[in-house]
Every structure is written in C-alpha cells, then in structure tokens.
Amino acid sequence: MKIDILTIFPEMFSSFKGESIIKRAIENKKVEINTCNFRNFAKNKHKKVDDTPYGGGSGMVLMCQPIFDAVESLKTPKSKVILLSPQGKTFTQKKAYELAKEEHLIFICGHYEGFDERIKTICDEEISIGDYVLTGGELPAMVLTDAIVRLVPGVIEEESHVKDSFNDGLLDYPTYTKPRNYNGLEVPEVLLSGDHKKIDEWRYNEQLKVTNEKRPDLLAHKVKLNKEGIKKHKNKIITDEIKNIKVTEIKNVKPTGKYKVFKDDKIIAITMLNCKNIKGYKLRGKSKTKSGNTILIVKAMFIEKIALKNVMKKINVLNYRFNLALSDPDDDDATGRVLGEAEMLKAMIISSYASYLGNENLDKIIKNINYLVSEFVKARTLQQSIVSDKNIETRRR
Numbered sequence: 422m423k424i425d426i427l428t429i430f431p432e433m434f435s436s437f438k439g440e441s442i443i444k445r446a447i448e449n450k451k452v453e454i455n456t457c458n459f460r461n462f463a464k465n466k467h468k469k470v471d472d473t474p475y476g477g478g479s480g481m482v483l484m485c486q487p488i489f490d491a492v493e494s495l496k497t498p499k500s501k502v503i504l505l506s507p508q509g510k511t512f513t514q515k516k517a518y519e520l521a522k523e524e525h526l527i528f529i530c531g532h533y534e535g536f537d538e539r540i541k542t543i544c545d546e547e548i549s550i551g552d553y554v555l556t557g558g559e560l561p562a563m564v565l566t567d568a569i570v571r572l573v574p575g576v577i578e579e580e581s582h583v584k585d586s587f588n589d590g591l592l593d594y595p596t597y598t599k600p601r602n603y604n605g606l607e608v609p610e611v612l613l614s615g616d617h618k619k620i621d622e623w624r625y626n627e628q629l630k631v632t633n634e635k636r637p638d639l640l641a642h643k644v645k646l647n648k649e650g651i652k653k654h655k656n657k658i659i660t661d662e663i664k665n666i667k668v669t670e671i672k673n674v675k676p677t678g679k680y681k682v683f684k685d686d687k688i689i690a691i692t693m694l695n696c697k698n699i700k701g702y703k704l705r706g707k708s709k710t711k712s713g714n715t716i717l718i719v720k721a722m723f724i725e726k727i728a729l730k731n732v733m734k735k736i737n738v739l740n741y742r743f744n745l746a747l748s749d750p751d752d753d754d755a756t757g758r759v760l761g762e763a764e765m766l767k768a769m770i771i772s773s774y775a776s777y778l779g780n781e782n783l784d785k786i787i788k789n790i791n792y793l794v795s796e797f798v799k800a801r802t803l804q805q806s807i808v809s810d811k812n813i814e815t816r817r818r
C-alpha cells in the first residue's frame with residue numbers, strides 16, 4: 422500500500438513515520454508513506470498556496486491550482502483521493518478496514534480557513550475525524566494513516582485487531598496483566614482458571630456489558646429480538662447477567678402505517694416503531710408535520726449543533742449591525758438601537774435556545790455577546806470623542 426499525504430507542513434510527519442508500528446511497517450515494506458508539499462507546485466512568483474475568500478470574510482483559503490497539480494502528478498487509476506475535512510463523513514473502524522484494502526491513498530490536508538470548494542471535484546471522499554475543528558488536516562491524516570496501516574496484512578498480528586473495539590459492534594473486553602493482586606486489586610478469577618471456553622464466554626459477556634454501559638448505540642445495531650421476544654446477539658441468547666440491554670432495533674414488528682422512524686447511521690438505530698406496543702416510547706405526531714406521519718428521532722448532540730449554528734448566525738448579524746452603526750458616526754440613535762438589539766438577542770437566546778444549547782454553550786454565547794457589546798461601546802465612545810474634538814476645533818477656528 423502507498424499513502425501520499427499532501428501538506429504544506431511535511432515536517433510534522435517525521436516523528437510519526439519514525440516510531441513504533443508505522444516505522445516497522447515502512448521498514449518491512451508493508452506500506453510506503455510519502456509527504457508531498459503542494460507549495461512546490463504553486464506556479465506564482467512567491468509560491469503562494471492560499472488567497473483571500475471571494476465575497477469577503479476572515480481567513481485564507483487554499484487555492485485550486487497547487488492542489489490540482491499535485492494530485493495530478495501522483496494519481497493513477499488505482500488511487501483514492503481523500504479530503505480531510507470536518508464536514509466529511511466521520512471516520513470509523515469499518516472505514517479503516519475498507520481503506521486498508523486500497524492500493525494507493527492520497528490524503529489532502531487543508532489548513533487556514535479551508536480550501537476552495539472546487540477541490541472537492543478531484544476527491545473521491547471527504548472524511549472527518551470527529552465533530553471538532555483542528556487547525557489543519559495533518560493530525561487527521563496521521564489518525565487515518567495509523568488506523569489503516571495497522572490493518573494492512575502483516576503489519577500486526579491479525580488476532581490483535583480482530584479482537585479490537587468496534588469489530589462486531591462491540592467494545593473490547595477488559596484486560597489484566599501481572600501481578601495477580603495489585604494493592605488489593607484482584608484479577609478476575611476466571612482468567613486464572615486455564616479454562617479457555619469459560620474465559621472466552623466471560624470475555625464475550627464483558628464485551629456486551631461494557632458496550633451496553635458505554636456505547637449502547639453500537640449494541641443497538643446488533644441485538645435483535647427473535648419471534649419469541651428473546652434478545653440475541655450474533656445468534657447467541659444474551660445471558661441473564663446482561664439482560665438489561667436495551668433493544669432499540671425492533672424486528673418483526675409490522676408497521677401500523679402511523680409512525681415511521683428512519684434508520685440513519687448518524688441518528689439512531691430504530692427502523693419501525695409501533696407506538697402502541699412498545700414499552701418506553703410515547704410518540705405523538707404533530708398534526709401538521711410537513712412529511713405527514715413521519716417522526717425523525719435525532720440525537721441530542723445534533724439538535725445542539727443546529728441550535729448553535731442558528732445562534733451563531735444571529736450573533737454574526739448583530740456584529741454586522743454594530744459595524745453598520747460604527748460606519749455612520751452622525752446617526753445619534755444608532756447606539757441605543759443596536760445595544761437594545763443585543764439585549765433582545767440575549768433574552769431570545771435564553772428563552773428559546775437555552776434548553777437545546779446546554780449550560781456551557783449558553784454561558785459562552787452570552788459572554789461572546791457581552792464582549793461584542795463592550796467592544797462596540799469602546800469603539801463608539803472613541804469615535805464620538807474624536808467627532809466632538811473636531812467640532813470644538815472647528816468652532817475655535
């Protein structure tokens with residue numbers, strides 16, 4: 422396998438390539454990892470790779486030409502081009518397995534404000550490593566490379582990764598090593614028994630338990646109810662000990678035609694829901710939903726994201742109004758008007774968005790607005806003192 426990483430910071434990869442399993446995989450010729458500084462492809466005089474965004478706004482945007490040309494120089498019919506982007510599909514172990522089968526991967530690391538949208542036209546996929554924004558695509562490229570390379574045959578023992586978390590939708594089982602007793606903390610007896618059948622059973626049950634506790638969403642895809650209503654995972658009946666596993670994927674339930682709940686990887690693993698018969702769910706459709714009798718169940722995190730996006734839009738409008746007021750020093754009413762708008766925005770966010778945003782976000786947002794207000798007041802005071810100085814000067818003359 423060959424991985425080419427397009428970056429303007431190739432030095433970041435030196436220690437990554439020079440340590441541990443990645444180093445060994447390169448030495449044993451299981452993988453070839455190259456960095457390509459796309460600045461070298463820039464055709465302009467100063468080797469510039471970025472420019473200001475059309476339409477205005479902050480930050481610099483990576484330009485098409487150096488990246489298009491760098492990809493063109495590396496690409497073969499067998500290459501898969503991946504753009505690292507917080508807007509991409511979230512990287513998973515399943516995706517790592519899929520990409521480990523490719524012959525040639527080209528990763529494009531963005532930086533600054535991002536990249537020219539047209540760069541997406543030369544990419545096969547857009548991948549994110551999570552819902553947060555990093556300064557550049559270099560760490561995400563390392564994350565993907567690390568997760569993929571360890572799955573390339575011959576890099577580590579297959580047994581090690583087959584038992585890792587996320588295979589079969591389960592987290593890994595707990596592991597222990599010597600000593601048997603550490604300051605009173607004992608290793609579970611079964612692991613010392615030498616009975617491998619029992620050990621396997623114990624580990625499998627632990628995987629179910631741990632996954633149910635920490636990531637019930639993973640298990641939801643895997644635990645099924647059979648016709649008799651017995652919970653099963655991989656065709657094995659779930660033991661009494663972990664009977665409390667919640668089943669969210671409902672099988673063998675005929676839809677009543679009343680409510681349909683979509684299954685979506687990013688949302689929740691419910692396919693069909695017969696509201697009358699399922700314990701724990703009480704759903705009532707709004708009479709005037711746009712999509713008829715369809716209810717979409719979304720994760721709270723998703724709602725928080727949307728709420729945050731809407732609130733940020735409103736704050737940007739407020740900021741624009743502050744700037745507009747400052748652009749007209751003669752508009753005497755502007756100060757009172759925009760400060761009033763800021764207060765109204767705060768009140769509206771608290772009354773309409775607080776429950777969706779969570780305390781931490783709400784606190785940050787209010788601080789953000791207060792900061793904008795204080796900056797505006799400072800700028801306005803300075804502006805007015807300059808205007809009044811000028812007026813005094815004119816009157817003196």
Ligand SMILES: C[S@@+](CC[C@H](N)C(=O)[O-])C[C@H]1O[C@@H](n2cnc3c(N)ncnc32)[C@H](O)[C@@H]1O
Nearest residue numbers: 505506507531534535549550554555557558561
């Ligand atoms: C500061 S970010 C740009 C973010 C961009 N303005 C946005 O909001 O989508 C710069 C670059 O870092 C990389 N990056 C940042 N966060 C990432 C993530 N969670 N997953 C993958 N790449 C990421 C991308 O290559 C991105 O173009």
